[in-house]
Amino acid sequence: MSSSTAPEAPATETAEDSGNLAIIARQAIVDEHRAVYGYELFDRSTASDAHTAASDAALLFNALSYAGSEALVGRKTVFINCTHDSLAGGHLELIHPEKVVLEVPTLPDGATAEDIEGRIATLDALRQRGFRLAFNQQALRRGYAGWLPLAAFIKLDMTAFKPEVAEPLVKFARMHTPQAQIVAEKVETAEQYERMAQLGVKLFQGYWFAHPSLVKAQTIRPSQATIIQLINLVRKQASTAEIEDLLKKDPTLSFNLLRFINSSGFGLSCEITSFRHAVMILGLKKLFRWAALLMTTSRQGGTPPAVGQTAVVRGRLMELLAAELLPPEECDNAFVVGVFSLLDAMLGVPIDRALESVALPEPVLDALLRNEGVFAPFLELTKACESGDDEAFARTADALHLSNHQVNMAHLQALAWAESLGEE
Template sequence: MNQAVLITREPVVNKQRAITANRLFVHAASVADAVEALNGLKDQWPSAHTVLLSLGRLVPTAELMSWEPPPNTMVEIPAPALRFEQTRALIPQLQAAGINLCLSWYQPGIEIPPGIDFRFVLADAGKLPQPAGLHGISIATGLADLPAFTPAVRNGYDGASGWFFLHGVPPAKELSASHAQIIRLLNLVRNEAETREIEAALKLDVALSYKLLRYINSPGFGLMVEVQSFRHAVTILGMEKLNKWLSLLLVSASKDPGAPALMQTAIARGRFMELVGAQFVDKRDVDNLFITGAFSLIHILLGTSIEAVLAEMNLPEAITDALLHGEGMYKPFLDLAIACERLDPSAMQEQIAKLRLNPDTVRQALVSSVSFADNLQFN
C-alpha cells in the first residue's frame, strides 16, 4: 500500500432505531490499496449484523473482485459512479459472485442500468425528502439530529444511516433507580468491598445479575469456561475486570427502544480505546481506557448530565479529566475514537500522527471494536 488506508464507520438503523447494519468507509488512494487492507481484516470482521462497505470517494472498479467479502457484506455502488464504464462492468461481476449491492448517494434523475437488484438505497433526506420511486430498502442519510429522524420515516424512509441520534436529545433529568443501583455496585467494586456485600447488592436486581453474566460469557470476552455466578466471576476475573463489566452494564441499562445504537457506539468507542491505547498505559490502566470511551456517551444513554453521573461515581482522575475537562492522558485516544465516526478521515489522520500510531493497528482496532460491540446483546 502506497499510503495509509483508514476506515471510518457509522450505524444503520431501522424505523424503530434498532441496529440494522454497520457501514464501513474505506479511505484509500486506490481500489487496489483498499483491497489489500480489506484482505487483512477477515479475522476482525463484524458478523452479527450486515456490513455495508463503501469505498468512499473511489470509483469502484474490477480490482475489487480480488477481495472475497464475508457473507454478511454488501458493497455500495455510488450512484454518480454509474456513469463510469468501469463501475458498470463491475456490477454484473459482483452479482455473479453472489455479492449483494447497495446504491448510495442516490439523487433523482440518475439513470440506473436495468437488471440490478439494490438491497438498500441510501439518499440524502435533505435533498430527497421523500424516497418515491426507489427500489430496495430506503435509508436516509444527512440527518442533522434526532428530531429529523421522525419526519424522514413519516415521509417514507425505512431507516437512517449516521450519527443523528447523538444530537438533539431530550433535556437531562435525574438518574433512574435502576441506574443508581448499578452505580452503587460500581462504587462497591471500586472500593474493593467484600464479595458477599457486592453479591447482596446484585441480588436486589436479578435481571442485572443475569445480564452481567451474559456479557462476561459473550464470545468477545474469550473465556475458556462459563462463569456461572458472581463469586465465580470474581475468582476468574478479579475486581478490576469486574469493574469494566459493571461499567458496560451501566452503559447498556437504558430501556429506551432506540438505545441500542447508542450502546453499540459507546462500547465500540471503549473497546477501540482499549485496543489502541494498551501500549501507552500500565496494564492495570487498560480497563480505564475502555471505561472512558464507554462513558463518553453515558449522559445521553441515561438521560442526564455527565456531571450528574460522574458526581455519583468514584472514578480515577484520568477518566474524569477526559470526560469532564477535555484533558489528560486518555483524551487523545477518545479524540481518535470519535474521529473514527466521521466520514472525513482528516481528523483521524491528525490524531494518528499525534500519537505516532501505526495506521494498520488503528484500522484493525476499529473493525475489531465494531465486531466486539456488535456481538453483545442489548435486549
C-alpha cells in the first residue's frame, strides 16, 4: 500500500562521503484515515548505525538547522529515538517541546529495579517541560510500572509478538496506560493493519504505509575557530552588540543562526530577521548550547576563506554605502544583502534554493532574488567595485547620487575592516 508521502529515495542509502550534506530519513506515522500524524526521524549522514547521545543531538540539530524543518516535517509531530544519556543533554533546551516526542528505550537486560526507578525523575522532568514520551512494549513489563504514568505513546512492534497476542497486549496497554495513544509499528501487511485497527488502534507506522524517505540538504558550516570565538564571547557574558559584531563578520555563522531560530522546532510565532533580535531571543544560555552543538557537527575548515572574505567585504561596503542614503535601521538589511549574496557559491546551489531555509525581510529577498528594490542598486555597485567594471561603477554610482570619492573611501574602509577580522 502506498502512502501519500512518496519516498524521495530508498532509505537504505548511506552517505559514504556526504561532504556537507545532512541526510535525514523520515518515516510517516499515520492515523486511521491514512493522514500523516507525524514523522519519525533517523540520522543517515554517516554510514555508521551507532546510536549515541552525540548522534541524537546531531540529528535534532541537523533537522532544525540544516534540512529546513518546514520541508522536512512541516507542522507535524516529530518522533526522535533517544538514548538515556541524551535525555539529560542540553540540546533539548533548544527546541519547542510540544513539537517533539522522545522515544525512550527500556534499559538493557540485567538492569536493577533501582536503575529503572532512578530514571523516573529525568523522564518526569522532561514531561513537565512539555515533551511527550513514547515507550515500546518492553515498558509494559512489571519492573517498569513506575514509567507508565509518564507515557504519551506506547509503540507495539508487530514483529515482536504472535498475532494471537495482539488483543491481550492492546488490552493490557490500555489498562495500565489509559492516557497513552497506542502506535502499531513495523506494520508490513494488510492483515496486521486490519487486526490492530479492529482492536481500536488509531496510529500506525511501517512499510505497508510508507518506507522511510531521505531528505538531503546542503549544509554551510562555519569554521570551528569562529564558533570557538562565539563560545568565548558567551562565556564571558559579552554584550549583545559584541556578539552581533561577530555574527556580522562571519556569513556562515549568521546564516545558521537565522535558519535555526526560525525553524518550526524552535516554536516562534514570528520570523526573526536581524542578528541582534536573534541573540536577544535566544539569550546567552541557549546561544551557548547552540554554538556548542554547531561545533560538534562542523568540520575543520568551513567555507573557503576567499568566498567568506568577499561576502564580508560586500556586506560591510553595502552597509557603509546605505548609511549615506538610507535610515539607520535599513543599514543592517543592506549588510545582510551583501553577506548573503554569495550563499549560492558557499552552498553550491542556486541562490533561490539557498535562501529557502532562512527568514529574510522582503526588501532583502527582492535584491537577492530579483535584483529589484531599494538594495538592488547598492548590490550592483558593490559588485562593480569588485570586478573593476568602470561602466557599471559609473552608472550605479550616478544613479545613487554617490561620488567616486564616497564609494572608493567606503570600499577601502570595507576592505580594511574585513582584513582586520583575520587579525583578531
